Amino acid sequence: MTTTITTTTVTRTEGVTELDPSIEAVLIAFNEAKAAIKLLEAKKAEAEKTIREALAGNDVGRINGVERVKVQHRNLSKIDRETLKSAFPEAYEATLVESSYTVLQTK
Numbered sequence: 227m228t229t230t231i232t233t234t235t236v237t238r239t240e241g242v243t244e245l246d247p248s249i250e251a252v253l254i255a256f257n258e259a260k261a262a263i264k265l266l267e268a269k270k271a272e273a274e275k276t277i278r279e280a281l282a283g284n285d286v287g288r289i290n291g292v293e294r295v296k297v298q299h300r301n302l303s304k305i306d307r308e309t310l311k312s313a314f315p316e317a318y319e320a321t322l323v324e325s326s327y328t329v330l331q332t333k
Contacts, residue, residue: 253332256330256332257332277295278297281295281297284297285297285299
């Protein structure tokens, strides 16, 4: 069995743009939105904890006889990449897919 591996290298240069001062307000709004999301995620996690405690191990919760919450069971299957890499390095390399993306890091 012969495996051909193709690799693409992307070179990026870091350019600098002098932004219009009006973008400062957008950057502030962006940072505030990120902070709000973080707070909402914490609020959601706390609410979920309280609901799960109230369910006391049951899957369905009712209020005045009306179903208001249901625990849905799901399964997640995944491949242990490190085990695959050590046991079958050629298969690991042949199936490895990498992608590049960008994120905004604001100050």
